[in-house]
Amino acid sequence: xxxxxxxxxxxSAIFKGIIVFFAFLITVxxxxxxxxxxxxxxxxxNWHFLTNxxxxxxxxxxxxxxALVGSFIMVMVAAVVAIPVGMAAGIYLSENPRTKLAYYSxxxxxxxxxxxxxxxxxxxYFWIVKPLGTFSAISGSAALAxxxxxxxxxxxxxTLKMLPASLKEAALSLGVPYHRVILKVIVPCGFAGxxxxxxxxxARVIGETAPLLFTAFGNPYLSYSITKPMESLPxxxxxxxxxxxxxxxxxxWGASFILLMFVLVLNIFTKVLTxxxxxxx
Amino acid sequence: MSILLVVxxxxxxxxxxxxxxxxxxxxxxxxxxxxxxxxxxxxxxxYPFLVGTLLTSxxxxxxxxxxxxxxxxYLGEYNPKGWLSDLLKNAIELIAAVPSIIYGFWxxxxxxxIIRTFEMKIGVAPYGIGVLTSSxxxxxxxxxxxxxxxxxxxxxxxxxxxxxxYGLGATRFEVIRKVIMPYTRSGLFAGVLLSxxxxxxxxxxxxxxxxxxxxxxxxxxxxIFGPGNTMASVIANEFTEADHSQYLSALIELGxxxxxxxxxxxxxxxxxxxxxxxx
Numbered sequence: 287x288x289x290x291x292x293x294x295x296x297x298s299a300i301f302k303g304i305i306v307f308f309a310f311l312i313t314v315x316x317x318x319x320x321x322x323x324x325x326x327x328x329x330x331x332n333w334h335f336l337t338n339x340x341x342x343x344x345x346x347x348x349x350x351x352x353a354l355v356g357s358f359i360m361v362m363v364a365a366v367v368a369i370p371v372g373m374a375a376g377i378y379l380s381e382n383p384r385t386k387l388a389y390y391s392x393x394x395x396x397x398x399x400x401x402x403x404x405x406x407x408x409x410x411y412f413w414i415v416k417p418l419g420t421f422s423a424i425s426g427s428a429a430l431a432x433x434x435x436x437x438x439x440x441x442x443x444x445t446l447k448m449l450p451a452s453l454k455e456a457a458l459s460l461g462v463p464y465h466r467v468i469l470k471v472i473v474p475c476g477f478a479g480x481x482x483x484x485x486x487x488x489a490r491v492i493g494e495t496a497p498l499l500f501t502a503f504g505n506p507y508l509s510y511s512i513t514k515p516m517e518s519l520p521x522x523x524x525x526x527x528x529x530x531x532x533x534x535x536x537x538x539w540g541a542s543f544i545l546l547m548f549v550l551v552l553n554i555f556t557k558v559l560t561x562x563x564x565x566x567x
Numbered sequence: 568m569s570i571l572l573v574v575x576x577x578x579x580x581x582x583x584x585x586x587x588x589x590x591x592x593x594x595x596x597x598x599x600x601x602x603x604x605x606x607x608x609x610x611x612x613x614y615p616f617l618v619g620t621l622l623t624s625x626x627x628x629x630x631x632x633x634x635x636x637x638x639x640x641y642l643g644e645y646n647p648k649g650w651l652s653d654l655l656k657n658a659i660e661l662i663a664a665v666p667s668i669i670y671g672f673w674x675x676x677x678x679x680x681i682i683r684t685f686e687m688k689i690g691v692a693p694y695g696i697g698v699l700t701s702s703x704x705x706x707x708x709x710x711x712x713x714x715x716x717x718x719x720x721x722x723x724x725x726x727x728x729x730x731x732x733y734g735l736g737a738t739r740f741e742v743i744r745k746v747i748m749p750y751t752r753s754g755l756f757a758g759v760l761l762s763x764x765x766x767x768x769x770x771x772x773x774x775x776x777x778x779x780x781x782x783x784x785x786x787x788x789x790x791i792f793g794p795g796n797t798m799a800s801v802i803a804n805e806f807t808e809a810d811h812s813q814y815l816s817a818l819i820e821l822g823x824x825x826x827x828x829x830x831x832x833x834x835x836x837x838x839x840x841x842x843x844x845x846x
Contacts, residue, residue: 298740302645308637313658315707319665319673371571378569391569393834394576400833401579401826402768404799408806408822409579412586432575439572493666496770496799500806520668520771527672528775535676542669553664557657 320546327543330536339508340522343531350541352508353522359510360423360502360518361492364430369484372435376442376480377468383447399436406432407497415501423509423516426502433494434487441483445476482556489552493545495520519545579826587820589813598820604781606805611817613824615783619795620825622698623773624766626791627705632759635710639717639755640743647722656718663711671775674704679776691792696778698795704772709765713758720754720843721747754843760836764829767799774800798825 334349341348375391382388406429414425453475457467473480495518498504503515504525519541526538584591590598590611601612638659646652675696682703683695724747732742778794781801796804798821809815 294738294741298738301740301743305637305641305645308634309641309655312634312638312662312707312710313655316658316662316665318677319670320661322673322677323669375569375572387569387573391572394572396833396837397576397830398572400764400768400829402770402799402829404768404770404802405579405583405822405826408802408819409582411806412582413578435572435575489664493668495666495668496803499803503807520666523668523672524771524775527668527675538672542672545666546669549664549666550661553660 323539323542323546326536326539327541327546330540331543335540340506340526340537341533343533346533348533348537350519350522350537350544352505352517353519353541354544355508355510356423356502356505356516357492357518357520359512360426360430360498360516361488363424363427363512364434364491365484365488367427368431368434368438368487371431372438372487373442373473373480375435376439377446377472379439379443380446381468395436395439398432399440403429403433403494403496404499407500410497411500418513420513421501421503421515423502423512423514426498426516426518427512429497429501430491430494433491433497437487437490438480438483441486442476442480445479445483446472448479449475478559478562482559485552485556485559489549489556492548492552493520495524499524519548583819583823583826587816587823589816590820593813594817598817599824602783604801606809606814606817609811609813611813613798613817613821615781616796616798616801616821617824618783618790619698619777620767620797620799622790622795623702623705623777623797624763626699626702627709627766628759628763630702630706631710631713631762634706635713635717635758635762636755638710638714639721639758640747642714642718643721644743644747645739659711659714662707663715667708667769667772668775670704670708671772674700674772674776678703686792691788694778694792694794696776697793698777698791701773701776701797704776705766705769708769708772709762712762712765713755716758716761716840717751717755720751720758723844724750751843753839757836757839757843760832760839764832764836767832768825768829770799770803773797774803779804798822 334347336349336354337351338347338349339352340350375395379388379392410425410429410432414428415421418425449472453471454467457471458464462470498518498521502518502521504521505515505517509516523538523541523545526534526541529535594601594611598611598613599617600614601610602614603610603612604615638655642652642656678700679695682697682700683693686693686695728746728750729742732746737745777796777800779796779800780794781796784790784793784795802818802822802825806815806818809818
């Protein structure tokens with residue numbers, strides 16, 4: 287420690303320089319990736335692109351309506367299942383944090399969060415695809431719902447835990463029954479936090495490909511039936527990106543651009559929501 | 568509803584074990600270090616995929632650690648507030664938000680040619696796709712996980728500790744090295760574990776970039792620069808093609824291994840964090 291103070295200061299300055307350099311270097315790949323996707327994708331997108339099914343090889347034109355509709359339906363169905371279940375579990379975890387069941391289900395949320403998405407795909411394949419005998423949109427939704435659950439649960443739990451206890455006590459002392467306290471006081475107060483968790487989970491699963499490979503499978507035609515195979519944006523990108531045809535690559539670039547925009551908008555929306563309501567996730 | 572969660576996890580475990588029983592029975596533990604994966608002649612060994620998974624994940628981890636530590640130190644200590652740190656923080660969240668399929672697609676068309684030229688320069692077989700390429704993309708993808716946790720932890724270092732060190736005449740570098748780092752070491756390690764868990768299970772970007780060969784590389788050089796396969800990518804590629812039960816069940820056993828490894832890594836990471844934040 288008997289070193290020259292100038293030397294020590296210089297070392298400190300150099301270290302700061304290295305830290306700043308590395309910290310900001312990470313924005314370079316982000317900008318390159320985003321820039322490239324936007325550059326390649328933005329000119330593919332037009333009305334025709336958004337309203338037509340993909341063209342066969344050799345024909346120009348074609349669009350991604352089947353994937354747009356498919357992603358929309360599957361994510362919606364997944365959300366309809368995952369949101370009530372996730373909120374209920376989140377409320378339970380924040381209301382009864384010390385019970386044995388809360389401990390084990392909390393553990394399960396942690397596990398679920400770490401399960402690779404491909405494994406979810408395998409499991410749903412055996413739960414739904416095999417008994418039904420066909421790939422189907424409903425199985426894709428099930429896989430996505432499982433992916434959404436931990437995020438919805440954790441955000442609900444965190445938000446509700448931050449609400450002051452006096453809120454609940456005031457309502458209870460007025461003689462409001464417990465279930466009404468939860469529905470009319472607790473949940474509305476934490477609504478913004480819960481909603482941003484939901485947005486985040488939608489943003490997360492809309493780009494998931496791996497669990498859809500063996501469940502929704504993909505479909506080159508427009509389909510509204512949830513018991514039939516269905517195309518989705520990320521799966522369309524995967525199939526067309528790995529194909530050897532330039533027309534198909536262009537289609538995939540366009541689809542990537544749309545997917546990226548969805549994710550960006552959802553994230554920005556979540557951001558605005560959390561900032562406005564000052565919730566922390 | 569909470570019971571449902573427990574049911575889901577147990578169901579996942581039961582399904583994976585049940586469906587992989589045929590290979591567990593016939594091949595036993597030797598499955599894990601069988602070097603040959605040849606579905607046509609009904610020989611299954613997980614060794615190539617274990618090596619591929621570990622190799623890609625660890626290379627990605629080594630690349631990502633300096634970045635995530637730097638981000639954590641910068642946003643946690645040097646510049647915790649203000650527009651610049653907001654900007655950087657949003658950028659990091661954005662990196663985590665971009666779907667992996669988009670990283671894979673971009674990697675396939677932009678990174679692969681670059682790597683190919685690089686490989687030609689240094690004189691190895693110019694595949695372009697391969698373990699190195701996937702590791703690079705993976706590194707970018709996992710940085711946010713360790714970084715955002717690190718930021719929170721570094722901010723939790725009590726200021727009296729830091730102030731005492733400054734009061735003794737320590738420079739900023741010395742405070743970071745001698746006070747902040749020892750204090751947050753276990754937490755930062757947990758962050759790295761969590762990003763390792765991500766890297767192990769990442770499927771799509773790796774599937775598109777790794778080249779998908781099930782052969783064991785003959786040299787270290789080929790293992791890093793040449794194509795390979797990970798557990799997740801082989802499942803993604805071959806699951807729908809698996810035409811007999813043994814083949815399918817071997818793939819599911821890979822899924823089971825993957826499940827176990829990621830679960831254990833995640834739980835250890837989470838445990839360390841809970842202990843850290845409760846202290």
